Structure formats: structure tokens, C-alpha cells
Amino acid sequence: xxxxxYIFIGVAIGVSVxxxxxxxxxxxxxxxxxxxxxQGKNAIYFMVFLYAIMIYCLIALNVLMLPESAxxxxxxxxxxxxxxxxxxxxxxxxMQFLIFFFTFKxxxxxNNKAKFYADSHKLELIWTVTPAIVLVxxxxxxxxxxxxxxxxxxxxAIVIEVxxxxxxxxxxxxxxxxxxxxxxxxxxxxINTMGVDMNDKNAxxxxxxxxxxxxxxxxIHFQFRSQDxxxxxxxxHFRAQMNCVPGMVTEFGFTPKYTTEEMRQQSEVIAKTKGIxxxxxxxxxxxxxxxxxLLCNKICGASHYSMQMKITVVxxxxxxxxxxxxxxxxxxxx
Amino acid sequence: MSEHHHKETFVTKxxxxxxxxxxxxxxxxxGMFMGIIGVFMSMLFRMQIAWPEESFSLIEAFLGPHQTDGxxxxxxxxxxxxxxxxxxxxxxLTAGLSGTFSNLLIPLQIGARDMAxxxxxxxxxxxxxxxxxxxVISLFVEAGPASAGWTIYPPLSALPQxxxxxxxxxxxxxxxxxxxxxxxxxxxxxxxxxxxxxRTKGMKMTRLPLTMWAFFITAIIGVVSFPVLLSAALLLIxxxxxxxxxxxxxxxISGEVLHYQGGSPVLFEHLFWFLGHPxxxxxxxxxxxxTSEIISTHSRKxxxxxxxMIMSIMAIAFLSTIVWGHHMxxxxxxxxxxxxxxxxxxxxAIPSAVKAFNYITTLWKGNLQLNPAMLFSIGLVSTFVTxxxxxxxxxxxxxDIAIHDTYFVVAHFHLVMGVSxxxxxxxxxxxxxxxxxxxxxxxxxxxxxxxxxxxxxYGVFWPMHFIGLAGLPRRYYSNxxxxxxxxxxxxxxxxxxxxxxxxxxxxxxxxxxxxxxxRGKKATQNPWNSNTIEWTxxxxxxxxxxxxxxxxxxxxxxxxxxxxxxxxxxxxYLHGQDFVLQTTPLLDGxxxx
Numbered sequence: 001x002x003x004x005x006y007i008f009i010g011v012a013i014g015v016s017v018x019x020x021x022x023x024x025x026x027x028x029x030x031x032x033x034x035x036x037x038x039q040g041k042n043a044i045y046f047m048v049f050l051y052a053i054m055i056y057c058l059i060a061l062n063v064l065m066l067p068e069s070a071x072x073x074x075x076x077x078x079x080x081x082x083x084x085x086x087x088x089x090x091x092x093x094x095m096q097f098l099i100f101f102f103t104f105k106x107x108x109x110x111n112n113k114a115k116f117y118a119d120s121h122k123l124e125l126i127w128t129v130t131p132a133i134v135l136v137x138x139x140x141x142x143x144x145x146x147x148x149x150x151x152x153x154x155x156x157a158i159v160i161e162v163x164x165x166x167x168x169x170x171x172x173x174x175x176x177x178x179x180x181x182x183x184x185x186x187x188x189x190x191i192n193t194m195g196v197d198m199n200d201k202n203a204x205x206x207x208x209x210x211x212x213x214x215x216x217x218x219x220i221h222f223q224f225r226s227q228d229x230x231x232x233x234x235x236x237h238f239r240a241q242m243n244c245v246p247g248m249v250t251e252f253g254f255t256p257k258y259t260t261e262e263m264r265q266q267s268e269v270i271a272k273t274k275g276i277x278x279x280x281x282x283x284x285x286x287x288x289x290x291x292x293x294l295l296c297n298k299i300c301g302a303s304h305y306s307m308q309m310k311i312t313v314v315x316x317x318x319x320x321x322x323x324x325x326x327x328x329x330x331x332x333x334x
Numbered sequence: 335m336s337e338h339h340h341k342e343t344f345v346t347k348x349x350x351x352x353x354x355x356x357x358x359x360x361x362x363x364x365g366m367f368m369g370i371i372g373v374f375m376s377m378l379f380r381m382q383i384a385w386p387e388e389s390f391s392l393i394e395a396f397l398g399p400h401q402t403d404g405x406x407x408x409x410x411x412x413x414x415x416x417x418x419x420x421x422x423x424x425x426x427l428t429a430g431l432s433g434t435f436s437n438l439l440i441p442l443q444i445g446a447r448d449m450a451x452x453x454x455x456x457x458x459x460x461x462x463x464x465x466x467x468x469x470v471i472s473l474f475v476e477a478g479p480a481s482a483g484w485t486i487y488p489p490l491s492a493l494p495q496x497x498x499x500x501x502x503x504x505x506x507x508x509x510x511x512x513x514x515x516x517x518x519x520x521x522x523x524x525x526x527x528x529x530x531x532x533r534t535k536g537m538k539m540t541r542l543p544l545t546m547w548a549f550f551i552t553a554i555i556g557v558v559s560f561p562v563l564l565s566a567a568l569l570l571i572x573x574x575x576x577x578x579x580x581x582x583x584x585x586x587i588s589g590e591v592l593h594y595q596g597g598s599p600v601l602f603e604h605l606f607w608f609l610g611h612p613x614x615x616x617x618x619x620x621x622x623x624x625t626s627e628i629i630s631t632h633s634r635k636x637x638x639x640x641x642x643m644i645m646s647i648m649a650i651a652f653l654s655t656i657v658w659g660h661h662m663x664x665x666x667x668x669x670x671x672x673x674x675x676x677x678x679x680x681x682x683a684i685p686s687a688v689k690a691f692n693y694i695t696t697l698w699k700g701n702l703q704l705n706p707a708m709l710f711s712i713g714l715v716s717t718f719v720t721x722x723x724x725x726x727x728x729x730x731x732x733x734d735i736a737i738h739d740t741y742f743v744v745a746h747f748h749l750v751m752g753v754s755x756x757x758x759x760x761x762x763x764x765x766x767x768x769x770x771x772x773x774x775x776x777x778x779x780x781x782x783x784x785x786x787x788x789x790x791x792y793g794v795f796w797p798m799h800f801i802g803l804a805g806l807p808r809r810y811y812s813n814x815x816x817x818x819x820x821x822x823x824x825x826x827x828x829x830x831x832x833x834x835x836x837x838x839x840x841x842x843x844x845x846x847x848x849x850x851x852x853r854g855k856k857a858t859q860n861p862w863n864s865n866t867i868e869w870t871x872x873x874x875x876x877x878x879x880x881x882x883x884x885x886x887x888x889x890x891x892x893x894x895x896x897x898x899x900x901x902x903x904x905x906x907y908l909h910g911q912d913f914v915l916q917t918t919p920l921l922d923g924x925x926x927x
Contacts, residue, residue, distance in 0.1 A: 008831070012835065012839060015782070028776065028778060029855050030703075030861060031704050035705075036703065042781075064822060080733060085727070087726075088724065088727070091719075092723050096716060106702050108702050108704065113912070114633060116635070118636040118892065123695065135681070138726065139676065139677055142732045142733070149735065185584045227585065227587070228489065228496060234739070236736065241664050245600060245665070247596075276818070280817065296807075298739065299482065299483045299490065302497065
């Protein structure tokens with residue numbers, strides 16, 4: 001790879017030197033008709049290149065994309081995204097065509113005269129009003145969905161605290177009473193790594209874990225804390241993200257839609273996993289199996305790039321079994 | 335003004351010059367120097383992303399103690415992305431772009447002998463210079479330069495325990511930025527005062543070229559928003575050095591609880607982005623102004639919708655100051671605020687669309703002289719559209735939560751403000767080089783430079799959208815900790831190769847620039863047949879710009895290809911040529927455009 005890099009540098013320097021030597025006897029400075037014709041054609045070639053990579057990426061990289069939303073709230077995110085994406089895609093294709101086609105079509109020539117055309121109220125009105133109307137739709141749908149996602153009023157939601165520090169994630173389930181005990185960095189001591197106030201009776205049945213287990217179809221109400229710097233809990237498969245801010249509690253919620261097992265059976269996920277495993281096999285690494293993940297997505301220090309926590313979505317019965325096995329804080333922290 | 339009466343020494347002419355033309359060249363060359371550092375850094379960290387475990391002698395040679403056997407350390411990776419962002423946004427695209435062209439063009443295009451205060455102008459440059467020197471020095475601090483991201487969010491930027499770059503490196507960063515802001519403010523005030531007061535006779539505000547409008551509004555946004563960043567930086571300095579708790583609260587790090595109580599990092603985010611978002615337009619508007627001028631001149635057509643362009647610049651400027659919260663949808667602020675910011679943010683699409691359509695309509699039925707300056711302007715329109723459109727995704731809070739801080743964002747803002755503004759800057763350099771140095775740049779090298787640049791810009795940033803949609807967060811030192819990103823490795827290699835070629839391609843520009851200063855063909859007085867009055871000054875610079883009286887202005891700047899009968903395309907050109915200088919009086923019975 002190093003050789004490759006040097007080849008590129010070599011080529012670039014070669015091109016530069018070649019051009020520099022040309023400048024000494026080639027003092028062209030202002031485009032003439034010949035240049036206009038050539039550059040006009042280049043604009044068309046470039047347009048072909050641009051369309052080629054735009055379309056190639058849209059098709060070939062599609063398999064790399066995240067699978068469909070694994071949360072019920074995220075369904076509308078996907079739909080809104082698709083609408084927006086198609087819209088901007090169409091506009092992009094038309095605009096780029098106009099830009100480079102006009103560059104070619106109206107390339108300068110001694111015999112041509114430009115049209116003197118300085119203003120048109122009608123046109124201005126059209127392209128002020130049209131985007132405005134389209135935006136009303138996008139904004140409306142977006143705001144409706146935003147209110148949806150940020151609505152945490154469901155009282156039956158399972159309350160879970162996600163706790164961040166350089167460079168690990170922990171979680172605390174609220175237990176039987178579904179209320180978290182107070183937490184503050186001043187209470188951090190020994191195995192009480194999340195700084196839970198054990199004098200708060202809500203804290204006694206809380207359960208501290210290192211991996212998230214979530215029941216399918218139940219609203220989860222996350223509360224986020226950080227003990228040192230900003231982190232961000234990014235759960236891409238659920239279309240969810242929230243910063244963890246030292247000194248305050250932030251919130252987010254969603255309802256898991258598919259168990260991890262179900263997700264592994266999805267065609268998109270199978271295709272992506274296959275692609276990944278082909279690469280891993282070639283390198284002699286262990287095969288990869290799909291799992292939901294929580295990633296840190298706010299720069300937080302040297303090991304930011306590896307800070308993660310596994311999330312497993314299971315059926316309700318399995319979740320009940322799992323949560324019953326976890327020890328309460330009262331039994332761990334004496 | 336009594337020019338030529340005082341004797342100029344080498345020092346007053348080239349170093350402590352108060353002549354706006356010299357100061358603009360100083361800004362340009364300093365900005366280019368910083369740009370070389372910034373781009374080089376991006377090539378280093380792109381190599382790290384593409385080939386994470388590979389050893390490079392290049393990295394070994396440049397990163398000294400911050401690498402192990404030719405592989406950079408994670409802290410250094412973060413330092414590189416931090417300083418790359420800082421340098422490119424502030425030192426290259428704010429000072430390098432605005433500093434160069436506002437200084438060069440404001441007096442020349444409005445018809446003034448110099449800036450309102452030549453002395454303050456000089457101070458502005460030298461503060462920028464000192465700030466650049468401090469920023470460069472900070473690269474050599476033992477623990478490494480600032481590494482908390484160019485947004486320097488506390489507590490990471492406040493605590494050396496959290497990341498080594500938050501020690502002396504961060505202190506120098508803050509000092510450099512404070513001085514930078516002072517420089518920028520002095521410059522902006524000067525631009526505003528000059529445009530308001532020193533316009534020549536007949537140069538009404540409605541006859542100003544669009545470059546002037548863009549620089550004028552940019553300066554106003556700068557004056558409104560930069561002081562807020564200064565206060566943010568000052569409070570951070572207080573937290574870091576004097577134990578206050580503006581941004582910090584309840585922190586446990588390195589085994590101990592720190593004393594900070596009651597502060598909030600979210601406050602910093604608000605203050606930072608109150609500048610940070612307008613900053614995008616501080617970077618972009620001058621580039622758009624330059625482009626308006628160049629597209630019109632080289633299309634030999636009036637800019638379409640002059641008044642609409644001014645209105646859209648004003649609308650963008652106004653909206654830009656009330657959208658900062660879209661960087662903070664997931665910061666933990668009240669969701670209702672998120673709704674408000676989504677609304678205001680998406681509104682910016684309207685004036686932006688108007689601008690894009692107006693550029694395209696200006697090209698329509700033009701007689702395009704495809705000089706390098708023109709190609710870069712057309713390239714700007716292209717990248718501005720591509721990058722602007724994805725803003726509709728990111729500005730929507732409901733969508734932003736799914737892709738915030740991924741590579742989708744990196745692709746978006748690099749296209750819409752990075753590449754676009756750089757293209758605007760290049761366009762300006764190619765176009766006004768004859769005004770700066772009295773010589774012309776070579777066009778063939780200009781063409782090579784343009785096509786390599788735009789191909790690589792799309793080669794780098796178009797695929798980057800997709801790895802963002804795959805959920806890959808930005809600022810990851812390596813993606814190897816997540817098997818789910820293994821299939822993105824090849825895309826990252828392709829992106830890096832394009833980045834390396836694109837970076838190397840800029841050498842063509844540097845060669846062209848420096849050789850042309852000494853060996854370029856001598857410029858004529860008005861090489862592009864332009865209407866604006868900077869082309870009525872002599873090629874050789876004189877103090878006070880015009881040797882005699884300042885010319886009087888009689889018309890707007892865009893009477894290109896105007897006909898005797900404006901409604902008949904087949905009638906003859908007015909004055910027998912396809913341009914009419916602003917200094918040419920209206921003919922009897924001629925309708926002002």
C-alpha cells in the first residue's frame with residue numbers, strides 16, 4: 001500500500017513538472033473558442049462521470065446500508081427519509097444536468113451573442129414558491145414524527161439508565177418499582193461504579209448490567225448519564241441517538257420491533273452479513289453475526305472508536321427470565 | 335489623499351503595509367500556507383482510516399512521538415481532525431477567503447482610495463498572522479495539539495485528564511482563536527464602514543456588484559456572531575484555568591470527583607453554534623458573491639435576478655443566526671426547541687434554491703468563456719447544490735437523530751461549505767490574479783487543476799454519504815473495533831485514494847500561482863472585459879488605486895451584451911462591444927437595467 005501511495009505522489013509530481021515545463025513556452029492565459037469547445041465537452045464527460053458514480057453508489061453500496069428500522073418509532077423515520085431522499089435525488093439529477101449541459105450548450109464562440117436577460121418576476125416567483133410548498137410538506141411530516149419520537153409519556157415504559165464513562169457503557173434497570181434511584185458522581189465508590197445513592201429506597205431494587213436486554217414490543221424509556229465527558233449513545237438500528245451529558249440526565253425512548261433472532265433472518269441483514277463474512281474469511285478472522293449495538297458517537301478521547309455495548313432484543317418471556325436472574329443493587333452493594 | 339508624498343521603505347511596503355492590495359496578498363499567502371498544513375493533515379488521517387494497521391514512513395517522519403512504528407496514535411488522529419477542521423474553517427476559509435478578497439475588492443469595486451482605516455486593516459492582518467503562528471506552534475507541544483474536535487466541546491476540551499491534547503495544546507488553541515476573533519472583528523468593522531461611507535459618486539447601494547453585497551453581509555454576520563464565540567472561549571479559559579464552573583458539573587475522572595458544580599456543556603454548545611452556524615455562511619457567502627460576479631462576467635450576461643440575489647443573501651444571513659440549534663437536536667435540549675430549529679433550518683432551502691436557479695438561468699443562453707475561474711464557479715454551483723440538498727435530510731430533526739455525527743454529515747458539510755468555498759476562492763484567485771500581481775495565470779494548468787479537483791471532490795464525498803448511512807460515526811480512529819463496518823473498508827480505501835490524488839493535484843495550482851507571479855504573461859488592464867471599476871485602475875499598483883480622480887459610476891455592474899434595443903436580441907451591442915463599464919454614462923434614452 002505504501003508503494004501505491006508513492007506511485008500517486010510520483011504521478012502527481014510528474015504531471016506538475018510536465019505542466020510547469022509546458023508553461024515556459026505555452027503562455028495561454030485567456031480561453032479562446034478552441035478552449036471553450038474543449039472545456040464544454042469536458043463538462044459533458046464530467047457529467048457522465050458524475051452520473052456514473054452517483055448511480056453506481058446508489059446501487060452497489062445499497063447492500064452496505066443499515067437494515068430497516070428495528071424500532072416501531074423508526075418506521076416513520078425510514079419513510080420520511082425515503083421521501084426526502086427521492087425528492088432530493090430527483091432535484092439533484094435535474095440540477096446537475098442543467099449545470100453541465102448548459103456549460104456545454106452555451107460554450108462561448110466569437111459568432112455567438114449572449115441573450116440580455118436580467119430579470120423575470122414570474123420565474124423568481126416560481127422558484128421561491130415551489131420549494132416553499134414542498135418544504136411545508138417535509139417540515140410538517142418531520143415535526144409530526146419528531147413529536148412522536150420524543151414522546152415519553154407512556155407510563156408503562158420500562159425505565160433503563162444508560163451510563164457512560166471513558167471508555168465503557170453500563171446500564172441500570174429500574175427494577176420492580178420501575179423507578180431509578182438517585183445517582184451522582186459523589187456516590188461513586190468501590191463497586192458502586194455508577195454512583196447510585198443507596199439511601200434512596202428506589203435504588204435498592206435497581207439492577208446494574210453491562211449489556212442491554214430489551215423485550216420486543218415494549219416501550220423503553222432510556223435515561224442517559226455521563227460521569228466525565230460528553231458521550232453519545234447511538235443505536236443506529238433503532239434510529240436512536242442521544243447525548244450523555246455530565247451534570248444532567250437526558251432521555252430518549254423507542255419500542256423494539258424485531259428480536260435479534262428475527263433480525264438475523266431478514267434478507268437485508270443476511271446479505272450484509274454474507275458480505276462482511278467474505279471479507280473476514282479472507283483475513284482469517286472469526287465470522288460475524290448480526291447484533292444490535294450501542295456505539296459512542298461523540299468524540300470522547302483516545303478509545304472513542306471502540307466504545308460499545310451489545311443490545312439483545314428478546315421475546316417478553318425470555319426477558320422476564322433474564323431480568324429475574326440479575327442481582328439487585330441492594331444485594332451487591334452492602 | 336496625498337499619495338506618493340511619503341517615502342516607502344521595504345518594511346512599510348511589504349511588511350507593515352497599510353495598502354489594502356498588499357494586505358490582501360498577505361492574507362492570501364498566509365491562508366495558502368495554512369491551507370497546505372490543513373490539507374496535508376487530512377491526507378495523513380485519511381491514510382489512517384483506509385489502512386489502519388499499515389506502517390507509513392511518511393507518518394513516521396511527520397508525527398514524531400505521536401506515532402508507533404509508522405502508525406499514528408489514537409490521540410494524534412483526533413488532534414489531526416481537530417486542527418484540520420480549525421485551520422480549514424477559520425484560517426483558510428474565513429481569513430484566507432474573506433481577508434483576501436474583501437481587502438482586495440472592497441476599495442477597488444466601490445471606488446475608494448483604500449479602506450476606511452488602513453492602520454486597523456494592517457492590525458487585522460498582523461493579529462491573524464500572530465494567531466496563525468500560535469496555532470502552528472501548538473502543533474509542537476509535547477502532549478500534542480488540541481484534540482477535542484474543532485467544536486472543542488467541554489468537558490473533553492477542559493480536562494487534560496480526559497485527553498492529553500486538552501493541556502497546553504488547548505490553551506494555545508484558545509489563545510490563537512481569541513486573537514483570530516479580534517482580527518476578524520477589526521477586519522469586518524472596517525469592511526462595513528468602508529462600504530457604507532467610501533463609495534464613489536454614483537455608486538448607490540443598488541449598483542454595488544454582488545461581491546460587495548456578499549462581503550458586506552458577511553462582515554455583518556461576523557460582527558454579530560464572532561463575539562459570542564469569544565465569550566464562549568473566555569468562559570472556557572476561566573473553567574480551565576481559574577476553577578469556575580460555567581460548563582462543568584458532576585465530573586468523576588481519574589479516580590476522583592472534581593469540584594465543578596452547576597455548569598452545563600449544553601451552554602457551551604449554544605454559544606459555540608451561535609457562531610458556528612453563521613460561520614458556515616461567513617465562509618460561503620463571499621464564495622457565492624465571487625461566483626455571482628464571475629459567472630456573469632464570463633457568461634457575458636447580466637446576473638439573473640440581481641435584486642433577488644441580494645434579497646436571498648439577506649434572507650440567508652438572517653436565517654443563519656436563528657438555526658444554530660440544528661447542531662444540537664440530540665444534545666439533550668428541550669424537544670420543542672428542536673421543532674423550532676427544524677422549521678427555521680429548512681426555510682434556508684428557499685433562498686438557497688433561488689440562488690442556485692439564478693446561477694443556472696445566468697448560464698442559459700450565455701456566451702460562456704470557459705476560463706478556469708468560470709469552471710471553478712460552475713463547479714461551486716454543482717457542489718453547492720449537491721451538498722445543499724442533503725441539508726434537507728440533516729436539518730430535519732426526526733432524520734438527524736439517526737445519522738447525526740456520522741460520515742453523512744461529514745460529506746454534507748464538506749461539499750456545501752468546504753469544497754464550494756474553496757472553489758469560490760480558487761475562482762476568485764484565477765479571476766483577480768491579474769489585479770493582484772499584474773500578470774496572468776496559465777489556463778492549461780488551471781484546467782488540469784479544476785478537473786482533478788472536482789473529480790476528486792466527488793470521488794471523496796459522494797461515496798462518503800453512503801458509509802454515513804451505513805451508520806459509521808465520524809472521528810473514529812479505526813473502524814476495526816466493529817465487525818459490522820468491515821464491509822465499508824474498501825469504500826474508505828477508494829475515498830482515501832481520491833483524497834490523495836486531489837490533495838496532490840493542488841500542487842498544480844501552487845506551481846501555477848508562484849510561477850505566474852514571476853513568469854506569467856503580463857496582464858492587460860481589463861483582461862476579462864469586465865464592467866466593474868477595479869479594471870479601470872492601472873495594472874501597476876499605485877497607492878490610492880487611481881492616479882487621477884476616482885471615476886464616477888453611472889450604471890450597475892451587469893450590462894453585459896446589452897443591445898441598442900434591449901428587447902431585440904438581433905440588434906447591435908450598445909457601444910459596439912459586449913460589455914459596458916460602470917463608468918460609462920447612460921446614452922440618451924437608454925433605460926437603466
